[in-house]
Amino acid sequence: MIPALPAVKPADVLRAAAFEWRLTWSRSRRRLALLLHALPVVLSVLIAALHAGGLVTALGSDALTGLVATVYVSILIVVVPLVFGTSLVASEAEAHTLVYLLVRPLSRGSLLLGKFGGAWLASTLMSCVSVALSAAILLGIDGFADAGTWIGRLPRVWAVMALGGLAYGALFTLVGLVFSRPALVGLALAFGWETAIPFLPGSLRLFTVRHHLSAFLPPDLLPATLRAALGPSSPAVALLWLLGGAAASLTIAIAVFARRDYP
Amino acid sequence: MTPTIVANDVSRWYGEVVGLSGASLEVHAGVTGLLGPNGAGKSTLIRILSGQIRASRGAVQVLGRPVWGNPDLFRHLGYCPEAEAIYEGWSALEFLLAMLGLVGERGPDARRRARVVLETVGLNPDDRKPMGAYSKGMRQRAKLGQALLHEPQVLLLDEPLNGMDPLGRKQTLDLIAHWGAEGRTVLVSSHILHEIEAMTRNVALLDHGKVLAHGDVHEIRDWIEDRAHSVRLRCANPHRLAARLIELEDVSGVRFATDPSVLVIETRRADRFFERLTALGLEPEFGISEVLPLDDDLQSVFNYLVR
Numbered sequence: 001m002i003p004a005l006p007a008v009k010p011a012d013v014l015r016a017a018a019f020e021w022r023l024t025w026s027r028s029r030r031r032l033a034l035l036l037h038a039l040p041v042v043l044s045v046l047i048a049a050l051h052a053g054g055l056v057t058a059l060g061s062d063a064l065t066g067l068v069a070t071v072y073v074s075i076l077i078v079v080v081p082l083v084f085g086t087s088l089v090a091s092e093a094e095a096h097t098l099v100y101l102l103v104r105p106l107s108r109g110s111l112l113l114g115k116f117g118g119a120w121l122a123s124t125l126m127s128c129v130s131v132a133l134s135a136a137i138l139l140g141i142d143g144f145a146d147a148g149t150w151i152g153r154l155p156r157v158w159a160v161m162a163l164g165g166l167a168y169g170a171l172f173t174l175v176g177l178v179f180s181r182p183a184l185v186g187l188a189l190a191f192g193w194e195t196a197i198p199f200l201p202g203s204l205r206l207f208t209v210r211h212h213l214s215a216f217l218p219p220d221l222l223p224a225t226l227r228a229a230l231g232p233s234s235p236a237v238a239l240l241w242l243l244g245g246a247a248a249s250l251t252i253a254i255a256v257f258a259r260r261d262y263p
Numbered sequence: 264m265t266p267t268i269v270a271n272d273v274s275r276w277y278g279e280v281v282g283l284s285g286a287s288l289e290v291h292a293g294v295t296g297l298l299g300p301n302g303a304g305k306s307t308l309i310r311i312l313s314g315q316i317r318a319s320r321g322a323v324q325v326l327g328r329p330v331w332g333n334p335d336l337f338r339h340l341g342y343c344p345e346a347e348a349i350y351e352g353w354s355a356l357e358f359l360l361a362m363l364g365l366v367g368e369r370g371p372d373a374r375r376r377a378r379v380v381l382e383t384v385g386l387n388p389d390d391r392k393p394m395g396a397y398s399k400g401m402r403q404r405a406k407l408g409q410a411l412l413h414e415p416q417v418l419l420l421d422e423p424l425n426g427m428d429p430l431g432r433k434q435t436l437d438l439i440a441h442w443g444a445e446g447r448t449v450l451v452s453s454h455i456l457h458e459i460e461a462m463t464r465n466v467a468l469l470d471h472g473k474v475l476a477h478g479d480v481h482e483i484r485d486w487i488e489d490r491a492h493s494v495r496l497r498c499a500n501p502h503r504l505a506a507r508l509i510e511l512e513d514v515s516g517v518r519f520a521t522d523p524s525v526l527v528i529e530t531r532r533a534d535r536f537f538e539r540l541t542a543l544g545l546e547p548e549f550g551i552s553e554v555l556p557l558d559d560d561l562q563s564v565f566n567y568l569v570r
Binding site: 006097102105258262263 | 336
């Protein structure tokens with residue numbers, strides 16, 4: 001018999017999300033998240049400085065395209081959820097602070113879902129701000145000549161960052177609950193399985209997040225290695241796969257969390 | 264009177280390590296001290312009672328309800344863990360506000376409540392220092408504060424006095440006694456008897472995962488001193504030894520065990536008996552080869568606690 005999942009109450013989920021949001025911005029937690037999101041911005045500043053010095057001649061729009069393709073949708077989109085997903089419960093269990101949450105009148109399902117939601121919202125916000133800052137810096141190189149084009153593209157990049165955070169975050173939350181070395185397993189998934197898309201036969205690639213995310217991006221914003229390998233995919237189907245995958249991962253994660261002892 | 268907390272034949276194993284072994288306990292309103300040496304199983308029992316871990320066998324109930332998978336119970340239950348864990352980046356006020364937020368309490372009322380609790384446990388609500396910079400005693404106070412936030416009917420406090428300075432100890436002892444007097448059920452663990460005696464006379468003695476005794480601390484003390492002690496003796500000539508022992512005024516009973524070379528002696532004056540036994544052991548006609556006190560556990564636990 002499959003034991004019932006703990007009840008999930010929307011109000012409790014929101015409270016737990018607010019808690020995680022607050023925790024993400026606390027002094028001890030915000031450093032790593034801000035550092036990760038600041039790196040591409042720093043890179044943009046560097047490119048702008050090199051451009052001003054005459055050492056780089058690329059157009060700002062091209063530089064931004066390259067930055068989005070190689071840093072945001074290749075690395076940051078997976079590394080940030082890897083960090084927040086695998087540590088969502090594990091970091092609190094290791095620090096022995098999880099106990100304070102488990103003795104509140106919230107089901108473990110509500111708690112996990114809320115913590116995930118709060119962390120995902122915070123990381124999505126940081127990603128969007130980071131992309132916007134990078135865009136402002138790089139498009140500013142040419143006096144915002146290509147700003148019109150990017151006004152249409154930026155929301156798509158933001159949406160992909162949000163969807164990627166959701167799908168990867170849910171997957172890595174599950175990894176964080178199931179494996180004793182979640183970071184290693186997460187890295188293997190992120191930079192092994194996910195980057196092996198061009199070599200995966202037939203429909204196996206449907207079981208990668210990256211394949212579905214590519215449906216929302218124009219080809220020039222995809223990493224070069226994937227551009228040729230990915231076939232056409234409908235955004236609606238891709239959205240269903242991503243949301244379904246996230247829901248399945250979180251459901252299993254809740255089932256695991258609800259049964260686990262935290263001595 | 265219905266007990267607030269009931270643990271019935273509770274066992275818990277961590278792999279091959281036994282944390283609790285058939286512990287049974289009933290706790291009523293007021294303060295109850297859970298006493299035992301380090302590793303006795305106090306924290307394991309409290310973790311089971313607070314729903315952190317499940318019992319491998321047996322059952323626990325708090326306020327007549329099972330604990331595991333019953334989050335609504337935590338509206339009435341507060342828990343202060345033994346681990347020195349706190350959210351390092353938050354001040355104590357931020358910590359308590361975050362805990363209140365988890366139960367939907369926000370705004371000025373929540374802030375007022377958090378400030379009152381911080382003052383109650385002896386922390387300054389206006390201190391914005393992150394708890395990572397707190398002393399151990401201050402962390403203990405913050406931990407105690409989170410357990411009290413919702414004014415629970417049942418409080419489980421695991422070694423709450425650890426690391427506190429003398430003034431903090433005194434204040435906390437007074438607080439715990441006060442909560443008990445208010446009619447709350449407070450189960451507080453410690454491995455130091457005089458700490459518990461300062462809060463309550465009602466104690467449960469725990470050792471090797473079992474509840475050895477439960478009741479008034481002075482009655483337990485008297486009981487331990489008055490009760491018969493059993494000692495197992497292996498010897499070459501049990502009948503002759505039995506005849507000699509039964510003449511001694513310190514010996515209240517002698518019986519033969521299944522093993523024909525073994526005698527079980529009961530004495531109410533263990534100290535005098537062992538003095539005499541030492542002399543008898545030197546007499547070759549009895550051939551005493553083994554002396555094994557059968558019920559030293561309780562005595563040794565108590566000796567440990569009162570030393």
